[in-house]
Amino acid sequence: MTKLDEKLARIRAGKYKRSDFIIADAKDGDMGAGVLGAAPKRAPDGTRLRGKTRAEYLDDIEAVVKQGIVDVMLVSASNLELLHERGVFKKSKVKPVIRANDTTDCWGLVRHGVYPKLASRPFRTASLPRVMYNAAAPLKAPGxxxxxxxxxGLYSITMMNDLDSDLRTMEAFRDFREEAALNGFKYFLEVFNPNTPHxxxxxxxxxxxxxxxxxxxAGVMKADRPQFLKIVYNGPKALEELAAYDPDLVIGILGGGGGTNRDTFELLHQAERYGARVALFGRKINQAEAPLTLLxxxxxxxDGTITPEEAVRAYHGELQKLGLKPFRxxxxxxxITEEPLKKGMLKAA
Known part of the structure; x- marks a missing residue:
């Protein structure tokens, strides 16, 4: 049993405690970029030296897994293969997961690319039977x-408020569920906001x-439903509404852009307060001055042992001890720079 399995079991049984909140590190940047998929390598004063190599990226992932604070490590299928060869997850209770699809709005870090300006289209690189069993086709007896x-794995959809686009997205999602069922593969569902005018x-x-x-x-039965969700935090009202509507849905929020460290801690605090039970952060961890300290x-x-304001101050204190210059x-x-978080602060007041 991984920590994820144990926590999801308690959450679904109505026995959730704050220590059951699930934290995932999204180290799948290579699915949307090339050389810049990993965080840059920096000097102690914060100066960018160069982009990290793939081997250095794998080292960063291994360090987070060994630290053991996160419950889930999200990576590309190709990097998971190399991490298994290193034995990274052999004695760990951190759950390895892959990005099972890579919609075109995820290609935003490709240098000189124009994809983020265009409406998202569904696309998949990873092969489910290969990821699960290193097989070219589904096994006759999955499991x-x-x-x-x-x-x-993580399956991502982007709703565009456009009939043709959303129909294409839903058809691809249906096809994925059918293939997942054939392979005995489970997934959690990421739902992005539209990436173009909507x-x-x-x-x-x-x-x-x-x-x-x-x-x-609505048309998906239990056997084919996602293990949990990953959505944009669109403010406390929307999150509370979704959490109250169907308690069987385990809701997670995504980290989004970099922002300040107060944004990072405040997003976690508000998400838990208004009904989320999972947080999946990528850039907020990957681009931090000291990712392991941030975690x-x-x-x-x-856990509720420190406030977001206190966490920012304490984090800066640790950066000083480490001899690292903070970015801000x-x-x-x-x-707090992100508008949904500002709304959450007003609601709390």
Whole structure:
């Protein structure tokens, strides 16, 4: 049993405690970029030296797994293969998962690319039978053979509020569920906000995503439903609405852009407060001055032993001890910059 299995079991049984909050590190940047998929290698004063190599990226992933604070490590299928060759997960309770598809809006870090400006289209690189069993085709008896890579992956959809685009996305999602069932593969579902103009006010996005998500799962029976969700935090109202509508849905939020460290800690705090039970952060961890130190305080925030404001101050104190120059001054790093988080602060007040 991994930590993820244990925590999901308690959450579904109605026995959730704050220590059951699930933290995932999204180290799947290579699925959307090339050389820049990993965080840059920096000097202690923060100066960017160069892009990290693939081997250095794998070293970073291994360090996070060994630290043991996260519950889930999300990587590309090709990097998972190399991590298994290193024996990274052999004695770990951290669950390895892969990005099972790579929609075109995930290609945003390709240098000189124009993909983020275009409406997202569904696409898949990873082969499920290869990831699960190192086989070219589904086994006749899924589950009869030892798992080669992993039996869990992230499937991503982007709702565009456009009939042709969303129909194509839903058809691809249906095909994926059918292939997953043939292979005995489980998944969690990521739902992105539209990546191009969407004919809605910003405050309406949460309602649109909630309705779209529930609609696309309405015809899906338990055997084919996602293990949990990963959605954009569109503010406390939208998150509370979704959590209250169907308690059987385990809701997770994604980290989004870099932002300040107060944004990072505040997002965790508000997500847990308003009904999320999972957080999947990529850039917020990957691009931090000291990712392992940041993860330590992320866990303290979700456990409720420290406030987001206190976490920022403590994190800066640890950076000083490590001899690392912060990217922002303490005063700058204490500022909440993301609009949904500002709304959450107003609601709490």
């Amino acid at each position: 009869a053979k030892k798992i080669y890579g992993t039996d869990l 004919n809605m006010e910003r405050e309406h996005l949460g309602e649109y995503i909630n309705d779209s998500l529930l609609r696309c799962l 330590t305080f992320m866990r303290k925030v979700t 001054s303490l005063e700058e790093d204490r500022v």
